[in-house]
Amino acid sequence: MTLRRCGERRGQGRAGLLLGVMAAGLFLAPAAAGAQEMTLYSARKEELIRPALEAFQKETGIRVTLLTGGAGELARRIELERANPKGDVFLGTAAGITELLRQKGLLESYASPNAGEIPEEFRAADHAWVGITGRVRVLIYNTGRVPAGEAPQSYFDLTAPRWKGQVAVASLGERTTVSWLATLLALKGEEATRKYVDALRANGLKVLKNNTEVRHAVARGEVAVGITNHYYYMLQLQEDPRSPITLVYPDQGPGDMGTPVFSITAAIIRGAPHPAEARALIDFLLKPAGNRLLVEGEFEIPLLPNVALAGADRGIRGLGQFKKAPVTQVQLADLEPKVERLFGSVFLP
Numbered sequence: 001m002t003l004r005r006c007g008e009r010r011g012q013g014r015a016g017l018l019l020g021v022m023a024a025g026l027f028l029a030p031a032a033a034g035a036q037e038m039t040l041y042s043a044r045k046e047e048l049i050r051p052a053l054e055a056f057q058k059e060t061g062i063r064v065t066l067l068t069g070g071a072g073e074l075a076r077r078i079e080l081e082r083a084n085p086k087g088d089v090f091l092g093t094a095a096g097i098t099e100l101l102r103q104k105g106l107l108e109s110y111a112s113p114n115a116g117e118i119p120e121e122f123r124a125a126d127h128a129w130v131g132i133t134g135r136v137r138v139l140i141y142n143t144g145r146v147p148a149g150e151a152p153q154s155y156f157d158l159t160a161p162r163w164k165g166q167v168a169v170a171s172l173g174e175r176t177t178v179s180w181l182a183t184l185l186a187l188k189g190e191e192a193t194r195k196y197v198d199a200l201r202a203n204g205l206k207v208l209k210n211n212t213e214v215r216h217a218v219a220r221g222e223v224a225v226g227i228t229n230h231y232y233y234m235l236q237l238q239e240d241p242r243s244p245i246t247l248v249y250p251d252q253g254p255g256d257m258g259t260p261v262f263s264i265t266a267a268i269i270r271g272a273p274h275p276a277e278a279r280a281l282i283d284f285l286l287k288p289a290g291n292r293l294l295v296e297g298e299f300e301i302p303l304l305p306n307v308a309l310a311g312a313d314r315g316i317r318g319l320g321q322f323k324k325a326p327v328t329q330v331q332l333a334d335l336e337p338k339v340e341r342l343f344g345s346v347f348l349p
């Protein structure tokens with residue numbers, strides 16, 4: 001597997017990556033003439049998808065060049081390369097940007113035989129993209145600062161005086177913050193969502209750069225509560241098993257909207273130079289043996305019924321084990337430009 005990072009400067013960053021690659025034993029010799037290869041553009045971090053890609057290479061002999069970067073950054077690159085595509089598969093962190101690429105005609109439809117069991121709400125109707133795993137938008141809180149009985153049970157609790165200056169969320173640089181606000185727009189409408197965001201701000205909401213900063217701020221007790229994705233709870237425990245944090249699936253009551261679920265999406269880039277290899281990767285990521293590696297490596301939840309949940313012993317719940325916010329990924333994608341328009345200036349780090 002060869003690694004690059006989109007937009008990366010020469011020097012330290014590159015050297016660091018190369019070191020990481022060599023240390024992990026991934027620095028493969030150049031492919032022999034005629035060997036199969038492909039390029040993956042991934043908005044998912046390298047360390048999280050590495051196990052799945054290694055297994056794919058081992059099983060198929062297809063050599064993967066991995067280019068990681070922000071979803072927007074990679075999407076712009078795909079658009080610029082339209083006449084002469086260099087990437088084969090795009091992995092997005094939420095459906096929004098992937099759906100935008102589909103609307104611009106930049107994706108190739110592919111109905112993988114393994115996609116049949118992915119619920120329809122996590123797929124594009126024309127098979128231009130497919131959800132491969134899910135992430136759940138939860139609350140995490142510091143158990144040293146919040147007794148269990150006082151934990152917030154709803155996003156809408158967080159505007160109360162009790163939580164003044166005590167709540168953190170990541171900026172819109174994290175696509176899942178965009179998806180979360182899109183969920184509120186879809187289910188509560190524009191006026192209520194604006195009012196809610198205004199009330200959060202008036203209550204001293206802290207907007208941090210990314211979700212990693214959010215989990216650190218909660219674990220250190222700098223804030224009591226974080227609005228983030230469920231796997232950041234697992235990543236925090238992996239980093240420090242004694243972290244005083246736990247998670248809540250918010251808005252689970254009878255009249256409540258439910259907890260949002262977003263999907264990682266995979267898509268083949270139109271005009272991909274290695275279409276057969278691209279299809280093979282999608283098939284691999286959607287078959288239980290390959291999908292399991294994503295779920296375990298990323299602590300994501302499976303969208304496939306025959307893949308086991310990771311982290312159940314730590315309170316992670318799978319699809320069907322909590323009340324899910326009733327929105328489709330396409331609905332969320334369609335609302336993302338509106339989120340940027342309405343809240344782009346608010347959710348800055």
Ligand SMILES: [Fe+2]
Nearest residue numbers: 093176211229
């Ligand atoms: Fe993330």
